[in-house]
Amino acid sequence: MPDSAAPVFALPEPFAGWFGARGWQARSHQLALTEAALAGESALLIAPTGGGKTLAGFLASLIELEDKGRRSNTGIPALHTLYISPLKALAVDVQRNLMAPVGDMELDIRIETRTGDTPGHVRQRQRRTPPDVLLTTPEQLALFIASDHAKDFFADLKCVIVDEVHAMAASKRGDLLSLGLATLGNWAPACRFIGLSATVKEPEALARWLAPDARIILAEGGVSAEVDILVSRERIPWSGHSGRFAVPEVYEAIKAAKMALVFVNTRSQAEVMFQELWRVNEDNLPIALHHGSLAKDQRVRVEAAMAAGQLKAVVCTSTLDLGIDWGEVDLVIQMGAPKGAARLVQRIGRANHRMDEASRAVLVPTNRFEVLECRAAEAAVEAGEIDGEGLRQGSLDVLAQHVMGRACGDGFDLAPLHEEIIRAAPYADLDWETFERIVDFVASGGYALKTYDRFHRIVRRPDGRWVARTAQDAQQHRMNVGAIVEAVQLAVRLASFVGKGPGAPGEKRAVRAGRKLGEIEEYFISTLVPGDTFLFGGEVLRLIGVEGLDVLTVRAVGEKPAIPSYNGGKFPLTTFLAERVRQMIHDPGQWDALPGPVREWFAVQARRSSIPPPDHLLVETFPRGERHYMVCYPFEGRLAHQTLGMLLTRRLERMGAKPLGFVASEYAMAVWAMEDMAGLDMGDLFHPDMMGDDLEAWLDESALMKRTFAHCAQVSGLIARNLPGKEKNSRQVSFSADLIYDVLRSHEPDHILLQAARQDAATGLLDVRRLSDMLVRIRGKIDHNALDRISPFAVPVMLEMGREPVFGASVQDAVLGEAEDVLVRDAMRE
């Protein structure tokens, strides 16, 4: 059970004096954590933003380091504390914040950062004479573990501090870090593990993730927040996510605040919102834009201007969710539904980054269903409830990378490595057979056809120890460390033309790459054709072409952009909020809190169709135009609904309903077909057995599976992203990964990497677990209404029709066939 912090412990000098001189008093959770840490215990501190977490984490280390007697046993300089944060910038910021008390107290403590930006000679010096405290990232830890004499380097380690644990644990990056922590625990048995986290739903699971015996320390208090939902004077749209209708009111709210953060869920929404705000910005308020695609120097400028209080508002994405204090923000505006109560709390915490003042937040629903979601999130925050993903089962591709890393460092013996790995929570259930298969995969690819004996990457020495076969194998591994496969980012640049004047149409002119505006995923650009326009950095740009890693563009002033759909920051609705939404819909007592048009919408729905009880699934069928429609409302998020759509259409095909296509939204899924579906047995149609063969068959063919496989192939080291001397671009990687996928699938369908990819696709991208939970939950509880026309609930999802590609077995051939038709038409034209 969590201990509530009872301050019996007193800080020693000079620390007590330092607090006193500032008129501060150490908070009880800071004391409790310091006491536990000094006793060598591992602990997870859960405190809201602004709770003085970081200092709490470091106090024990500073006290130990100040007291020379408690330094390294050997007298040789050794690393005492390793701090790991998800963000490079956070490590740098923490260094700055730590240097203040260390400087004030004139402590003789060396604190250094080590990130991807650290120059080679500094890295070498850090290895020769380690600092007392090293601030770094999970990837750098993986790199350390894979280097020579890593074990000796960490032998005297006393403390590991993991910051923002909640943001890392349930991800592949978290898998890699947890394996790294297990290794450190093995190499430095005296080491304690301190975790710093925002409020989470299951602290016990997170504590276990940090270390097998970590205790939990909860900070008292929490976010007190004033959350309002902006009820627009305009009618709330039926669908869409732009929030354009509310822009004038958002602008007014910005005007009334000192400084506002306007959070949106995707980068494309950020672009649109930024443009719309400037369209109404008659007072020329300093409103800026901040998202992950913008050039770094541009982001840094925005951050500096915020810190200096020069801005009135910043439109931003999750890039500003975490970490650093940006100054006097007193209002957070959330455009669109926050998708989860925990995310909302995190974002609200960005306003008044102090524990003793209430934060102010305004939620702006962008369509009718989002009104419900915003209301549910608001109620959850008021009630102090929070959602959270449970911990995940560790990915096998990450495990393969770690095994290779261990071989590149000091090498490993089989049985002790297995013991070490199962101490990492995500891999606690890893059986010996799977472990051996992974080792075999790392060594030789793990194929049933054993033809690569000569080429093993890791080999077993006569003493039984596994090591990298050659220095080159080790170097290649080190160049490819990390669990994030970022879509390769291309630099967006303004092009300038070589030569003069506009040439004749169709003439080719040489262009030169100019100023960099930011970065964009190659995946997005590959969907464009030269000449297409898109919104980027608040401007409309026309794509000229791509050269190497540069996207060449010109400004297309006054043109209507093809809205950028570049991904980034799309979150599905959490299960927790979905449940609250379902309950709210069913309970008319809660409707009073909703705006008039939404109440009216519900009332008509109740008359014309019905409002389902929270644990039921409403299915409606109705004709429209020449077609027949079926709409259901699971509220399980777009990913799960897309998977459901794929599976249902296959089944409808077999039942003879001749489905033509489907569309999924966050809340609902609609299928249309040639035949009436009202007569079908809905219990059969929605039977959970669709999660069996149909799922597997569809999954194997899907482009998504190929992308997932490409990720796994890279993370596991099957395909090197970086080779000594050259860098592949992602198209080469993904193209060859597709070929590998096809060949492997037809020759060895049970290969461990295909298993890893299926597991990843099923848990992450497709929300299969959520879909199957839903199908089980609604068995025998399907309310089917056969209607003569569309219901009010069906309108939003029907409006999204046409935005999704039509399904079909041979869509690719159909595309080629269409291109050929163009040719035939040309040939036939006189």
Add this chain to the structure above:
Amino acid sequence: MTDEGEPREAGSGRPRSSFDFAQDERSRDVEQAFDPDYDAGHFRAMTAVAARPSDTLLHLGGEMLLPLPEGALWWATERVLVVSDLHLEKGSAYAARGQMLPPYDTGATLDLVERLCAQLLPRTVISLGDSFHDRAAELRLPEAYAARIKALTGAHDWVWVEGNHDPDPPAYLGGRAAKVLRIGSLVFRHEPTGEAGEIAGHLHPAAKVKARGRMVRRRCFASDGARLVMPAMGAFTGGLNVLDDAFAPLFPEGLMAFALGGERVFAVSAKSLVPDVATSARWRL
């Protein structure tokens, strides 16, 4: 039979630089639009020789050739099967450098070649260069695969055209070697020179097509009616977009792509093609 025979009569009276393609019923109209005198019955018969669902044909140097969705080319009148850029043992070449790609690429590629040989019963099989991924490939070749290749070279007049990856013919696998091969009006060599009547490989052409809001990228044959570049057939071989600058000097009048579909080959006109984003420093505005 290398240099025997006169130029074929099959396409006589027809402009050598035109394409023909046929598709079911609709295609007959197209043929007639090109050439009202053309004997559609003869055309059908040619297709029937192959007994395959694909009946997109292309003409080159007066010869009628059938591009196959597997990426091979069938010259029915001479019973010649052309395959190109097999890159056998590419997987093991990567494995030797620490990337353990599946060891099944050679098997998968040989499956295709064996199937085509069994269906078409060619007299001659031309492997148009880069048959092996590197000089050491033959040494790495597992015995089972070597035996399958020997069976193929023993059953046909098998020609290894030299490629840049495999300048020396395989020593122990049978077949004969050639730098360049001429049959009638057609010339077979690995690296294209642009000569009329040339069938070459080397470039691994791929076509990217956009329609219905989707992008499809496939290996393809590239031709302007006077010369032809074959797609790479190896299981692990990638493709180079036909709009890349490398193709421009070979096809000064532009080219047409014959993209490999699942069941048949699709003729794609230049205007339906889209470039890969990373191709060239010069862009059409």
